[in-house]
Amino acid sequence: MLFPAVLFISLSLCKCDRPNIVFIIADDLGWNDVGFHGLNQIPTPNMDALASSGILLHNYYVTPICTPSRSAIMTGKYPIHTGMQHTVIFGTEPRGLPLSEKILPQYLKDVGYKTHLIGKWHLGSYKKKYLPMYRGFDSHVGFWSGKIDMYDHTNQEKNYWGFDFRKGFSVAHDLFGHYATDIYTNEAIKVINSHNKSEPLFLMVSHSAVHSGNPSEPIRAPEELLANFTHIKDFQRQKFAAVLSKLDESVGEVVDALQTRGLLENSVVIFTTDNGGPAEGFNDNRASNYPLRGVKNTLWEGGVRGAGFLWSPLIEKKSRISKQMFHLVDWLPTLLCVAGLNVSSLQSLDGIDQWEALSKDLKSKRVSILHNIDDIYGSAAITVDKWKLLKGTNYNGAWDGWYGPSGREGNYDAGAVQDARAARALRALGLMPDLDTVLKLREEATVKCDNMSHIPCNPLKSPCLFNIEEDPCEMRNLADTEPTILRSMLEELEIMNKTAIPPNNKPLDPRGDPKFWGQVITNFGDYENLNANSLC
Ligand SMILES: *[C@@H]1O[C@H](CO)[C@@H](O)[C@H](O)[C@H]1NC(C)=O
Ligand SMILES: *[C@@H]1O[C@H](CO)[C@@H](O)[C@H](O)[C@H]1NC(C)=O
Ligand SMILES: *[C@@H]1O[C@H](CO)[C@@H](O)[C@H](O)[C@H]1NC(C)=O
Numbered sequence: 001m002l003f004p005a006v007l008f009i010s011l012s013l014c015k016c017d018r019p020n021i022v023f024i025i026a027d028d029l030g031w032n033d034v035g036f037h038g039l040n041q042i043p044t045p046n047m048d049a050l051a052s053s054g055i056l057l058h059n060y061y062v063t064p065i066c067t068p069s070r071s072a073i074m075t076g077k078y079p080i081h082t083g084m085q086h087t088v089i090f091g092t093e094p095r096g097l098p099l100s101e102k103i104l105p106q107y108l109k110d111v112g113y114k115t116h117l118i119g120k121w122h123l124g125s126y127k128k129k130y131l132p133m134y135r136g137f138d139s140h141v142g143f144w145s146g147k148i149d150m151y152d153h154t155n156q157e158k159n160y161w162g163f164d165f166r167k168g169f170s171v172a173h174d175l176f177g178h179y180a181t182d183i184y185t186n187e188a189i190k191v192i193n194s195h196n197k198s199e200p201l202f203l204m205v206s207h208s209a210v211h212s213g214n215p216s217e218p219i220r221a222p223e224e225l226l227a228n229f230t231h232i233k234d235f236q237r238q239k240f241a242a243v244l245s246k247l248d249e250s251v252g253e254v255v256d257a258l259q260t261r262g263l264l265e266n267s268v269v270i271f272t273t274d275n276g277g278p279a280e281g282f283n284d285n286r287a288s289n290y291p292l293r294g295v296k297n298t299l300w301e302g303g304v305r306g307a308g309f310l311w312s313p314l315i316e317k318k319s320r321i322s323k324q325m326f327h328l329v330d331w332l333p334t335l336l337c338v339a340g341l342n343v344s345s346l347q348s349l350d351g352i353d354q355w356e357a358l359s360k361d362l363k364s365k366r367v368s369i370l371h372n373i374d375d376i377y378g379s380a381a382i383t384v385d386k387w388k389l390l391k392g393t394n395y396n397g398a399w400d401g402w403y404g405p406s407g408r409e410g411n412y413d414a415g416a417v418q419d420a421r422a423a424r425a426l427r428a429l430g431l432m433p434d435l436d437t438v439l440k441l442r443e444e445a446t447v448k449c450d451n452m453s454h455i456p457c458n459p460l461k462s463p464c465l466f467n468i469e470e471d472p473c474e475m476r477n478l479a480d481t482e483p484t485i486l487r488s489m490l491e492e493l494e495i496m497n498k499t500a501i502p503p504n505n506k507p508l509d510p511r512g513d514p515k516f517w518g519q520v521i522t523n524f525g526d527y528e529n530l531n532a533n534s535l536c
């Protein structure tokens, strides 16, 4: 009897049709890997069109690495509150996002959404109950672990190597050789075209791009696209450019399909990276966070300031840059608000519902962000208003510098933005801004740090303090000149630290080695009482 009552309350809150929610996640995309942040080197016209028609999230923060980021999106909680704060889940690691957490698609399913995940999961796969279709998704086509080769769909990491591609629970050997981004695009279009329009849609497209794959050839792009990027002399970055252009093309095709089907006019589209970019060979990759400091899996701005935008006809003040502080954990309450749920009834979230603040350009309720506390690495960072504190660092300081490429050479192809598939879809709704607006927003969103003189910082020796508003590139360590602020920031960090639970990482389980399971990364924990070899 309880169920209809609950349903009635939540339905009564809804003023309009629940909008479709399309959540596109890029993997390892850097701050400077999108045209709308000032990059000329690699065109991303579809993303640029959508960003300039919606809201460019300018003070937008993610967590520094994959599993923690995805856990934050799904739960609305900081990784220190779910035990997910230290590194990623490995394919043979017997752990997952704790089952005590109710996650985004589960909430949306409660109010009638049809929920689909395409692409990467990375929140645990050693038992079925940790997998997407046991956690609120009606369907999943994609992979379970952290990365795959774009063509052969295997993941080689640590001491194992296995095939990792699924349609639901079935191993999708038939997709071998098909470029991963194309598979996701086609699946997304299939979902959109077969969706029952009288029900709301939640579609999560969780890309492999632009993550690197396996050590033998980490960056893999369709050969024929390389000719478009011969102006990039670094061959790895040239391939990266082709990978990125496939990602941009996918965004355009998905938006086009939504428009063609008549779903776009009642949709909210989110585009976000999961963490900062792996630059200059980090993770065998060639992303760029220029001019920000640091890389993926560091707490510098290059690791945590994210490329992202929000698009929807439901936004009241469109075509602008949002200065509101926004963190990945805010998506869950923000999207549940859009979906008509009573967000104030949700307990113990770190996320804040920012729908109204974003839509109407009001002051954000968020004044601080805990970037992470990782006592295993010995690093922590927190931002309060304009101040950022860094204590300790990862990789013993080896990735604490500034990395390129700037990609500012050449010209911006604004015409390509106007001609992009996404722009045509937006124009059909009367929502594509003119060229001047695109250029003006882009100029405003381009971070410049050329005039700054350095005051050095060594977070391995003592905490560093930055005024991020004036010094987004973390060049001037003000720890010595602002002792009072430093002290209060350290206190803030200590308060947050008291709320942390221990990380739930586990040693790799040799029984999970794909060699025992037909060379496939699998939910080996479900077969604990069986002899692995007897199954294969
Ligand atoms: C579409 O959804 C509506 C509302 O849930 C339902 O009544 C209808 O039967 C569905 N149509 C099809 C073809 O499944
Ligand atoms: C690559 O170049 C070809 C030929 O100039 C062009 O038609 C195509 O749109 C380009 N593709 C991308 C992704 O830039
Ligand atoms: C929303 O939830 C809060 C907290 O549970 C409750 O006090 C409030 O009455 C609810 N609002 C509506 C409109 O149901």
Ligand SMILES: *[C@@H]1O[C@H](CO)[C@@H](O)[C@H](O)[C@H]1NC(C)=O
Binding pocket: 451, 452, 453, 470
């Ligand atoms: C650099 O320029 C920006 C804006 O032009 C200004 O706010 C900032 O104070 C300048 N920094 C230095 C160190 O001169």
Ligand SMILES: *[C@@H]1O[C@H](CO)[C@@H](O)[C@H](O)[C@H]1NC(C)=O
Binding pocket: 373, 375, 379, 380, 391, 493, 494, 497, 498
């Ligand atoms: C957080 O608290 C734990 C346990 O008291 C301590 O070992 C750790 O050093 C603290 N971390 C930070 C960043 O203060």
